[in-house]
Amino acid sequence: MSNLTLYDSLTGELRPFEPIHAPNVGMYVCGPTVYSDVHLGNTRTFLSFDLLFRYLKHLGYKVRYVRNITDAGHLESDSDVGEDKIAKKARLEQLEPMEIVQRYTVGFRNVMQAYNALPPSIEPTATGHIVEQIEMIKKLIADDYAYEANGSVYFSIGTYLEKYPYGELSGRSIEDLESGTRDLDGQQDKRHPLDFALWKKASPEHIMRWPSPWSEGFPGWHLECSAMSTKYLGEEFDIHGGGMDLKFPHHECEIAQNKGATGHGGARYWLHANMLTLNGKRMAKSTGNTLDPRDLLTGESPHLSKSYTPGAVRFFIHQAHYRSVLDFSDSALQAAEKGYYRLLASIEALAQRPAQGPDRGTWNVAEWNAQCSEAMNQDLNSPVLIAHLFDAAKAITADQKDPNILGRAGAAELLNAMNTWMFDVLGLAPEHQSGSGKYQKALDAAMSIVLDVRRKARESKDWSTSDALRDALAQGGIVVQDGPEGSSFRVE
Amino acid sequence: MSNLTLYDSLTGELRPFEPIHAPNVGMYVCGPTVYSDVHLGNTRTFLSFDLLFRYLKHLGYKVRYVRNITDAGHLESDSDVGEDKIAKKARLEQLEPMEIVQRYTVGFRNVMQAYNALPPSIEPTATGHIVEQIEMIKKLIADDYAYEANGSVYFSIGTYLEKYPYGELSGRSIEDLESGTRDLDGQQDKRHPLDFALWKKASPEHIMRWPSPWSEGFPGWHLECSAMSTKYLGEEFDIHGGGMDLKFPHHECEIAQNKGATGHGGARYWLHANMLTLNGKRMAKSTGNTLDPRDLLTGESPHLSKSYTPGAVRFFIHQAHYRSVLDFSDSALQAAEKGYYRLLASIEALAQRPAQGPDRGTWNVAEWNAQCSEAMNQDLNSPVLIAHLFDAAKAITADQKDPNILGRAGAAELLNAMNTWMFDVLGLAPEHQSGSGKYQKALDAAMSIVLDVRRKARESKDWSTSDALRDALAQGGIVVQDGPEGSSFRVE
Numbered sequence: 001m002s003n004l005t006l007y008d009s010l011t012g013e014l015r016p017f018e019p020i021h022a023p024n025v026g027m028y029v030c031g032p033t034v035y036s037d038v039h040l041g042n043t044r045t046f047l048s049f050d051l052l053f054r055y056l057k058h059l060g061y062k063v064r065y066v067r068n069i070t071d072a073g074h075l076e077s078d079s080d081v082g083e084d085k086i087a088k089k090a091r092l093e094q095l096e097p098m099e100i101v102q103r104y105t106v107g108f109r110n111v112m113q114a115y116n117a118l119p120p121s122i123e124p125t126a127t128g129h130i131v132e133q134i135e136m137i138k139k140l141i142a143d144d145y146a147y148e149a150n151g152s153v154y155f156s157i158g159t160y161l162e163k164y165p166y167g168e169l170s171g172r173s174i175e176d177l178e179s180g181t182r183d184l185d186g187q188q189d190k191r192h193p194l195d196f197a198l199w200k201k202a203s204p205e206h207i208m209r210w211p212s213p214w215s216e217g218f219p220g221w222h223l224e225c226s227a228m229s230t231k232y233l234g235e236e237f238d239i240h241g242g243g244m245d246l247k248f249p250h251h252e253c254e255i256a257q258n259k260g261a262t263g264h265g266g267a268r269y270w271l272h273a274n275m276l277t278l279n280g281k282r283m284a285k286s287t288g289n290t291l292d293p294r295d296l297l298t299g300e301s302p303h304l305s306k307s308y309t310p311g312a313v314r315f316f317i318h319q320a321h322y323r324s325v326l327d328f329s330d331s332a333l334q335a336a337e338k339g340y341y342r343l344l345a346s347i348e349a350l351a352q353r354p355a356q357g358p359d360r361g362t363w364n365v366a367e368w369n370a371q372c373s374e375a376m377n378q379d380l381n382s383p384v385l386i387a388h389l390f391d392a393a394k395a396i397t398a399d400q401k402d403p404n405i406l407g408r409a410g411a412a413e414l415l416n417a418m419n420t421w422m423f424d425v426l427g428l429a430p431e432h433q434s435g436s437g438k439y440q441k442a443l444d445a446a447m448s449i450v451l452d453v454r455r456k457a458r459e460s461k462d463w464s465t466s467d468a469l470r471d472a473l474a475q476g477g478i479v480v481q482d483g484p485e486g487s488s489f490r491v492e
Numbered sequence: 493m494s495n496l497t498l499y500d501s502l503t504g505e506l507r508p509f510e511p512i513h514a515p516n517v518g519m520y521v522c523g524p525t526v527y528s529d530v531h532l533g534n535t536r537t538f539l540s541f542d543l544l545f546r547y548l549k550h551l552g553y554k555v556r557y558v559r560n561i562t563d564a565g566h567l568e569s570d571s572d573v574g575e576d577k578i579a580k581k582a583r584l585e586q587l588e589p590m591e592i593v594q595r596y597t598v599g600f601r602n603v604m605q606a607y608n609a610l611p612p613s614i615e616p617t618a619t620g621h622i623v624e625q626i627e628m629i630k631k632l633i634a635d636d637y638a639y640e641a642n643g644s645v646y647f648s649i650g651t652y653l654e655k656y657p658y659g660e661l662s663g664r665s666i667e668d669l670e671s672g673t674r675d676l677d678g679q680q681d682k683r684h685p686l687d688f689a690l691w692k693k694a695s696p697e698h699i700m701r702w703p704s705p706w707s708e709g710f711p712g713w714h715l716e717c718s719a720m721s722t723k724y725l726g727e728e729f730d731i732h733g734g735g736m737d738l739k740f741p742h743h744e745c746e747i748a749q750n751k752g753a754t755g756h757g758g759a760r761y762w763l764h765a766n767m768l769t770l771n772g773k774r775m776a777k778s779t780g781n782t783l784d785p786r787d788l789l790t791g792e793s794p795h796l797s798k799s800y801t802p803g804a805v806r807f808f809i810h811q812a813h814y815r816s817v818l819d820f821s822d823s824a825l826q827a828a829e830k831g832y833y834r835l836l837a838s839i840e841a842l843a844q845r846p847a848q849g850p851d852r853g854t855w856n857v858a859e860w861n862a863q864c865s866e867a868m869n870q871d872l873n874s875p876v877l878i879a880h881l882f883d884a885a886k887a888i889t890a891d892q893k894d895p896n897i898l899g900r901a902g903a904a905e906l907l908n909a910m911n912t913w914m915f916d917v918l919g920l921a922p923e924h925q926s927g928s929g930k931y932q933k934a935l936d937a938a939m940s941i942v943l944d945v946r947r948k949a950r951e952s953k954d955w956s957t958s959d960a961l962r963d964a965l966a967q968g969g970i971v972v973q974d975g976p977e978g979s980s981f982r983v984e
Contacts, residue, residue, distance in 0.1 A: 064588065096556065096724060098614045106611045109601070119598045122590045128620035131702050210623045232588060439931035442983045445968020446938040449961060453945055469941060475837070476937020477930060491934045 002059045006239070007323060007379045009247065009270040010169050014379055017269065019238050025061040026237035027053065028229040028267065030246055031123070033070040034104035035085040038111050040328070041276045041283065043293040045243040047314060047427070048273040048322035048380075050117040052241070054425050055376055066232045067120040069108075071101040072127045072208050073200075074221045079249065080187070080197040084218070087208050097208050098127075111293045115310045116429045122232055126224035130210045133219040133227045136261050137198045137212075145260035149189035151201030151215030155256060157194040164259050166194070169270060170248035177248075196253055198223050222253035229266055230258065240267030244274055277327045278303060291328055305330050311344075311428045312337040318382040318426050339390070343422065346393040349400065350415045357403025361410045363395045369417045376425070385421060392418060443491070447478070451487050454480070494551045498731070499815060499871045501739065501762040502661050506871055509761065511730050517553040518729035519545065520721040520759065522738055523615070525562040526596035527577040530603050532820070533768045533775065535785040537735040539806060539919070540765040540814035540872075542609040544733070546917050547868055558724045559612040561600075563593040564619045564700050565692075566713045571741065572679070572689040576710070579700050589700050590619075603785045607802045608921045614724050618716035622702045625711040625719045628753050629690045629704075637752035641681035643693030643707030647748060649686040656751050658686070661762060662740035669740075688745050690715050714745035721758055722750065732759030736766055769819045770795060783820055790982075797822050797973075797980040801932055803920045804829040810874040810918055831882070833933065835914065838885040841892065842907045849895025853902045855887045861909045868917070877913060884910060935983070939970070943979050946972070 004017040019025045029049045032038050046067075056063045076082030083091075090097040112119075126133075137153050140146035144159050157166060167177055178193050187193070201215035202208075209216045229237065235258070242251060251270065258266040276283060283290045291303055299307030308316075316336035320326040368388060375384035392414060399405035406414060422428050450469065457465040470480050477492045496509040511517045521541045524530050538559075548555045568574030575583075582589040604611075618625075629645050632638035636651050649658060659669055670685050679685070693707035694700075701708045721729065727750070734743060743762065750758040768775060775782045783795055791799030808828035812818040860880060867876035884906060891897035898906060914920050942961065949957040962972050969984045 064591065096614065098616065098724060099556065102611065102614050119594065122588065122594050124590065125617075125620060128617060130623050135703065211627065232590060439935055439983060442965075442968040442970045443931050443935045443938060445965055445970060446935060446942050449942050449945070449964055450938050453941070472941055473934075473937055475833075476934040478934045478937060491930055 002061075003374075003377045004055075004059065005377060005379055006269050006271060008268075009272050010265075012171075015269065017238075019061065020236060020268070023060060023062050025056055025063045025239070026233035027056070027063060027065045027239040027241065028225070028233060028237065029065070029067045029120070029240075030225060030242035030250065031067040031069050032104075032108050033074040033085055034101050034108060035074075035089045036104060037292065037294075038104075038108045039283070040291050040293050040296075041243065043111060043115065044276055044317055044322075044326060045241075045273040046112060046117055047115060047317055049241045049271075050427055051318060051322070051380060051382060051425070052239070052271070053118060053120070054427055055380060058420070058425050064122070064233065065120040066122045066124065066229065068225060068228055069101075069105055069123060069125045070221065070224065071098070071105075071125045073219045073224060080200070080220065084206065084208055087206060090207075101125075101127075114297060115293070115314055116427050118427070124228045124232065126219065126228075127208075129224060129227050129231070130219065132231055133223045134199075134212050136223065136227050136230075136257070137219075139261045140198065140257070143260065146198055147191065148214050151217065152189060152197055153199040153214055154190055154195040155198055155253070155260070157192045157196075157256070160256050160260060164256070166256060167248075167252060169252050169255060172248065196220060196222060196249065198257075222250055223257060225250070225254050226257040226261065226266065229254075230262060235262040235266075236264045237267055239269045239271060241271040241273070244272045247272060273322045274325050277325060279329050280327055296333075303328075303330060305334075308333055308337055309429075312340045314426070314428055315340040315386075319386055321379075321381060321383055323379070339386075340428070343389055343393055343418075346396045347415065347418050347422065350396050350411060350418065353399070353406075353411050353415075354403075355408050357399075357405075358407045359409045361399065361403070361405045361407030363399070363405050363410065365406070365410050365413045365417065368392060368395075368414075372417070372421055382426065385426070389418065389421060447489055451480070451489065454487065494553075495866075495869045496547075496551065497869060497871055498761050498763060500760075501764045502757075504663075507761065509730075511553065512728060512760070515552060515554050517548055517555045517731070518725035519548070519555060519557045519731040519733065520717070520725055520729065521557070521559045521612070521732075522717060522734035522742065523559040523561050524596075524600050525566040525577055526593050526600060527566075527581045528596060529784065529786075530596075530600045531775075532783050532785050532788075533735065535603060535607065536768055536809055536814075536818060537733075537765040538604060538609055539607060539809055541733045541763075542919055543810060543814070543872060543874060543917070544731070544763070545610060545612070546919055547872060550912070550917050556614070556725065557612040558614045558616065558721065560717060560720055561593075561597055561615060561617045562713065562716065563590070563597075563617045565711045565716060572692070572712065576698065576700055579698060582699075593617075593619075606789060607785070607806055608919050610919070616720045616724065618711065618720075619700075621716060621719050621723065622711065624723055625715045626691075626704050628715065628719050628722075628749070629711075631753045632690065632749065635752065638690055639683065640706050643709065644681060644689055645691040645706055646682055646687040647690055647745070647752070649684045649688075649748070652748050652752060656748070658748060659740075659744060661743050661747060664740065688712060688714060688741065690749070714742055715749060717742070717746050718749040718753065718758065721746075722754060727754040727758075728756045729759055731761045731763060733763040733765070736764045739764060765814045766817050769817060771821050772819055788825075792982070795820075795822060796825075797975075798826075798936075799932070799982060800825055800829060801921075804832050806920055807832040807878075807918070811878055813871075813873060813875055815871070831878075832920070835881055835885055835910075838888045839907065839910050839914065842888050842903060842910065845891070845898075845903050845907075846895075847900050849891075849897075850899045851901045853891065853895070853897045853899030855891070855897050855902065857898070857902050857905045857909065860884060860887075860906075864909070864913055874918065877918070881910065881913060939981055943972070943981065946979065 005014045006017050008015050032042055053063060053065050071086060072084065074085050076085055086097050086100050090100045137146060146153050146155050160166060167174060197220035199212060199214055199217050199219055201217045208218055210218065255265045258264060278289050278291055281289050291301055295301040295304065296308050296313050297310060316333050319336055372385050372388045375381045375388060395405055454466055454469045473480055478489050479492055480487055480489050497506045498509050500507050524534055545555060545557050563578060564576065566577050568577055578589050578592050582592045629638060638645050638647050652658060659666060689712035691704055691706055691709050691711055693709040700710055702710065747757045750756060770781050770783050773781050783793055787793040788800050788805050789802060808825055811828055864877050864880045867873040867880060887897055946958055946961045965972055970981050971984055972979055972981050
């Protein structure tokens with residue numbers, strides 16, 4: 001079906017993509033923990049997987065894309081200790097935890113929508129799958145992969161190591177991992193220092209709690225992804241994605257849970273999107289070296305000289321490969337924006353190309369298109385794809401002087417291909433087709449007629465008609481300006 | 493805190509609104525069953541409660557507004573028989589049920605966003621509260637309000653009637669209700685003909701299922717609202733809303749479940765939004781007498797001559813009281829749109845008023861503002877509020893000729909109040925600030941001139957001008973439609 005290869009973090013190599021049940025593809029991506037605004041690093045990760053989702057669809061796969069919302073169980077330390085991130089925010093803001101969840105889920109969806117990310121096929125929540133998580137724990141306990149201690153349940157790394165290795169994804173040895181564990185509160189119930197919680201008994205002040213066979217409590221953070229990915233995609237599925245920072249402990253724990261409960265590690269390809277920096281330095285709220293995905297659209301940040309359209313930002317993001325570190329800076333964004341608008345202008349010019357020249361030109365559209373596919377087939381090499389798009393833009397410019405370059409049919413094919421790569425695959429919003437653009441274009445057409453009528457009225461000194469037209473237009477917020485070169489208009 | 497009175501469907505009277513824990517207000521509204529596109533009737537209902545939410549916030553209340561998403565348990569018959577609506581759609585479209593849920597949840601949110609409805613504080617789902625529903629059933633069984641039969645659990649109306657009346661909300665007697673029940677499949681397990689399912693054992697082909705003490709199955713439709721409203725708002729809360737059609741059986745069953753489980757009927761005020769008709773007749777897909785909330789924005793419906801902005805539609809909806817039947821028609825929408833744009837133009841003019849005249853004018857802004865509040869305090873009488881807004885528009889026009897009418901400070905106060913009522917309370921998006929609305933309005937003005945020119949050309953049988961105009965408009969994506977009543981246009 002395709003020649004797509006993907007870099008699998010688990011094996012550390014590029015592997016041909018062979019779905020289990022082609023043309024169906026199952027893809028799971030770890031979504032946000034909705035206790036604060038989504039940050040730019042998350043945004044890049046989700047746009048990277050949106051690119052993958054779009055490209056798989058482009059290749060003709062029928063993709064079931066599951067991206068979860070973590071609305072419980074994620075503790076402050078990313079480990080088994082500390083307060084629940086959402087419950088803590090709820091306490092600080094004096095709200096019900098689910099009000100916090102709603103606020104930041106809505107905010108997250110708005111950012112995704114603004115950046116033209118397609119909604120996933122299913123968006124399950126941790127609190128929506130308490131039953132499934134409890135069932136998975138029961139299975140793990142029955143097979144000795146988990147044990148109960150004081151109302152909490154832990155995954156038993158000791159038992160697991162008898163059958164499976166642990167640490168493969170993050171490439172760490174058990175010794176390294178053990179030496180990294182600390183003696184922390186709540187760890188005393190664990191049999192092995194790397195054991196992790198599947199179920200935590202709720203302390204009296206913990207308000208997010210559910211009944212279970214072991215205690216009133218809540219699921220461990222890692223468990224939800226195992227429960228939800230297998231529920232919606234099966235015990236073995238194709239792709240699991242997430243940000244680089246989730247490799248350990250989150251994804252290692254997921255793999256262990258899945259193998260313990262089902263004998264399979266879950267996904268056959270593990271994909272990880274790389275980190276962001278800002279002006280060459282690590283982003284951190286504490287130092288102020290930080291940028292919000294909304295800031296880019298408003299320009300309201302000391303790090304920005306202006307606002308950017310979502311398309312320009314997305315173009316900038318895909319100009320880097322998803323596995324490379326990406327550095328944000330105002331100047332780099334400006335350069336990307338310039339390039340992006342150049343490509344948009346090229347497409348516009350191509351759309352309006354007069355039907356001239358031969359049927360086929362000298363520039364080989366099919367070959368160029370194959371090169372674009374080849375780039376994307378190489379582990380989604382979007383920077384190379386974009387370089388090819390600029391090559392096409394050069395050909396379009398050359399063709400304006402010499403219609404033998406593209407030819408009539410060639411130009412039509414190229415337009416189709418450019419639209420596909422730019423808008424369907426790279427997910428760049430066609431800004432000229434957006435709501436206001438459509439009406440702007442229609443208004444231009446209508447107003448050229450109106451101004452012509454008015455010009456004729458003025459030429460024949462029919463001032464009453466001319467004034468009536470001006471007033472009627474003013475009702476619609478249109479201001480007519482008469483100048484030496486004729487009349488123009490603007491909308492207030 | 494306020495002089496708000498609300499019409500309580502349960503007592504059938506206007507009652508002063510007294511929240512249990514002022515300034516906090518708890519409000520629950522039955523949301524959509526996400527197995528198909530949200531229809532215009534639902535849209536009106538949700539906009540009515542958005543108006544209430546906005547007005548309560550305007551009054552200074554801290555509102556926790558819970559609106560659920562029904563993603564399981566709602567069977568085809570709205571009763572206890574037939575297939576699950578979502579599972580059926582999933583079967584027909586060969587998708588996982590949660591893919592159906594996601595598609596229509598996203599669609600619903602997009603419609604709500606387009607019509608400028610604020611997101612509720614919490615948006616819980618039925619599948620997200622299986623545990624809570626099972627716990628509520630256990631409680632009802634323990635107190636004899638429910639019984640198990642063949643793996644399903646039913647609410648016992650017989651037991652309930654020993655202590656409470658049933659049918660109060662819909663104003664029906666037990667005898668009437670009993671005579672309305674039919675002998676249907678799956679009813680043979682029931683002890684009383686009005687008993688309803690709390691838990692249904694899943695048939696082998698039913699894929700949406702969860703383990704429970706009684707069977708692998710799924711919750712009854714009515715249960716989710718009792719479980720979620722009490723979880724997030726407490727056993728007694730302030731307001732419960734929904735569409736008129738939910739009074740029976742849904743809300744009667746909710747009240748029974750709540751009283752059985754907690755001794756309280758849940759909400760202290762039950763509010764119901766009335767129905768819609770289209771051109772004087774009941775909307776029904778089967779007869780084609782139907783309109784979609786999206787159609788209004790694109791104009792793509794045989795019932796519409798043009799598209800409308802969300803603000804104009806919303807203005808039209810709030811020009812009727814939420815408890816009145818509202819008839820949609822193209823001509824009524826056009827009239828509302830005209831009025832709405834007149835108000836927007838008034839606000840615009842007021843914002844640009846020169847600082848002239850005395851400090852205070854002859855027109856009493858404070859008194860007018862109090863009348864606006866009074867209207868809304870009368871069970872959200874938005875039509876009267878809107879009539880007051882037109883009075884203000886008249887004063888604004890008069891003041892343009894005589895600045896003694898409003899005065900400088902009076903004008904500033906009025907501007908502030910108009911903005912508050914129009915945008916904060918009525919939730920009308922300030923279209924002149926939104927990209928596409930601004931151009932749409934301008935386009936309407938320009939096109940009314942163009943269509944007039946074209947009409948004159950056609951009247952004088954100048955077909956070449958008429959055709960040339962049509963072609964020029966087509967360049968801008970404008971399609972002209974000629975009908976017996978004249979010409980209209982839409983933008984493609």
